[in-house]
């Protein structure tokens with residue numbers, strides 16, 4: 001397999017699938033450019049080598065139709081500022097304008113193609129559409145981890161047209177390497193922290209991790225299902241009654257595999273799902289009727305923290321409580337701080353998957369985490385142990 005560092009893009013046109021699906025305000029102004037910043041190293045390497053870069057991405061959900069509100073033009077302009085260089089723009093991702101602009105591209109130049117998802121063929125993984133895209137460049141680079149779990153034209157099918165000239169960009173490689181450090185052959189002890197709202201969305205993650213970690217911490221709304229499965233009173237907490245048996249199965253499997261399982265022993269409870277509700281604390285298995293557990297309590301924080309601090313490898317997916325509301329964010333803050341502290345002491349930490357990423361950013365701790373993933377759904381599927389089509393297409 002070829003890599004960014006072992007390749008020279010000199011004189012080549014690199015067709016790069018990137019993730020420029022950035023949040024914008026009503027006027028198209030980019031409000032959070034994290035994703036655009038993340039692709040800069042790959043683009044800079046290509047142009048520094050004397051190559052040119054043709055960037056393709058989706059933006060929003062135009063559902064296969066042209067929608068000017070979802071044009072990538074304002075994002076291309078923003079990217080130009082990040083690169084400190086002009087960025088050209090093609091008004092369609094295939095067809096005469098894209099062809100002419102790609103053909104005229106000179107070494108060091110960058111071209112952004114219009115939103116791929118203006119064509120229904122993109123999400124359908126259409127082969128002819130993939131071929132048309134492929135004809136714009138000499139080498140294919142996939143740097144869009146966020147869509148690696150989708151077998152779309154630009155993320156997967158297109159790789160067929162570059163059997164000897166396909167590689168991962170720096171961002172994608174970093175995501176793959178980070179997951180490798182956690183799930184491949186981790187430094188032990190390895191602790192996985194899984195939180196978030198529901199067991200149902202994390203069953204496969206739990207089942208995959210249980211075979212790989214030494215300690216497993218379960219927090220967030222999903223912990224209530226475990227508490228009830230073990231015979232506890234969960235009051236009005238979020239519980240998935242149809243998954244009590246599944247939860248008991250996970251507890252048994254942890255025992256059988258010698259994995260130390262941590263379930264909250266106490267909780268911050270509220271009499272309504274609201275920031276202004278009455279709150280109290282109680283044992284996790286004695287939540288009064290009409291009350292709900294919305295965060296882990298101080299005793300759980302202490303024992304979870306101790307587990308994190310004795311780890312050499314830490315994976316965190318999902319918040320410990322309803323961290324969007326101030327009264328229920330202490331658990332998530334404490335765990336984020338423990339992960340940062342363990343990392344300061346030399347542990348490798350990966351925070352992956354939507355809300356825990358938002359939490360470490362919100363609490364200003366991202367810089368003290370070894371790797372903060374950019375891919376929500378893609379990271380979740382990766383942690384489930386699935387083969388992501390976008391990764392397989394490059395490796396295959």
Ligand code: AMP
Pocket residue numbers: 195196197198201219220221222238293294295317318319320321322323324354355356
């Ligand atoms: P997920 O997308 O599955 O990772 O879940 C994240 C969401 O879980 C966040 O919006 C949290 O507010 C929510 N959450 C965390 N803890 C609880 C809880 N104890 N009860 C209800 N929702 C929770």
